[in-house]
Amino acid sequence: MTLDNWDDLKFVLAMSRHGTMSAAARYLDTNVATVSRRIERLSGDLDTPLFEKRGQTFVATPAAKRLAEMAEGFDQTLRWEVGRLQAGSDAGSIHLNVAAPPAVHQAYTLPRMHELSETMPQVNMTLTEKVFAQGLGDADIQVRIGRPEGGRLKARKFRNYALRVYHGADHKLDGQWIGMSLRYPDHDILRQIYTDAAETPRYRVEEMTLVHHMVTTTGLPGALPDFMVRPEDNLVVADLPDNELPSELWITYHETRQSDETLRAVVDWLCRVAATG
Known part of the structure; x- marks a missing residue:
């Protein structure tokens, strides 16, 4: 068999990343019929x-x-080569997509973007939200929960953290609590710590950043990563036994980008931000 239409691979990659023909078509700026035809061919x-x-x-x-x-490796290599060409151009900007859980962007990336602009003005960064660690997808760099196993990813520790139950300083625990959307595997993880909590939460919200907002505004308890909680939030750690679920954040990129100096500089910057944040 000769792969005369090797660009069919980008349709395989898009389908693998996005899971539906309509989502793959949107990403490729085409239509479902074209995606279906290329995959069938x-x-x-x-x-x-x-x-x-x-x-x-x-x-x-x-x-x-x-x-x-195979297509992922080619895609990442192509991004690197384009970045090198852009870096050698007087007017060129280097575009990088950084994916992370919203809580990570809120705590680390967004408050420090001015520093990146000052130290690496040639970098144009796109921030995307990605909670579940199902591979890099369209990202050049990903901050994810837990170290990746297998695959062709380079991994570096971003930081250790702990998930704890916090509540408003004036709130008395009464069984009510704030949970996350049922689409999350650990949507009721708070009940592993707060065993006297009601079976269902008073409120459910979509993202960890919204849990943080709801805890600070209502005072009700919620499970939050410790790096999100600031002194001005007026929150306290709930007086509960073993109120700590340790975990890790890792920063990853494709192994073909190992020699990409700009990408690695951004990874170094992100790790410094985590260390000083």
Whole structure:
């Protein structure tokens, strides 16, 4: 088999990253019919299925995963080469996409963006929110919960942290609490610490940043990473046994970007921000 239409691989990569034909089509700025046609053509050329329909999403087969891994490496290498060309241009700006949980952006990246502009004015940064660590996707750099296992990612410790139950300084624990959306695997993690909490929360919110906002405005207890809580929030650590769930944040990028000096400089800057924040 000859891969005459090697750019079909970008459709495999988009499907692997986004899970539906409509999402892949939006990312590729095309339509669902084109995505379907290109995937079917490549499946026919390979004489093997690339995706299996499960509910509303498509799950990559082993063959698609292998092709997506190859395309991911090419995509990252191409980004590096484009960055090198931009760095050598007098008017060139280097674009990097940094993905992280919203809480990380709120606590570290956003308050210090002026520093990055001063130290690396050639870098144009896009910040995207990514809570679940399902690979880099469209990002050049990702801050994620837990160290990645396997794959072709370089990993560096960002920081240790602990998840604790906090509440307003004037609040008395009465069983009410704030939880996260049911789409999160650990949406009720607070009840691992606060065992007398009601079975269901008083409020559910979509992101950890909203948990923080709700705890500070209502005083009700919520599970928060310690790096989010500031003295001006007027919050206290709940007087509960073993009120600490240790965890780690890691910063990752694709191994093909190891020699990308600008990307590594941004990784160094992010790690310094975490160390001094």
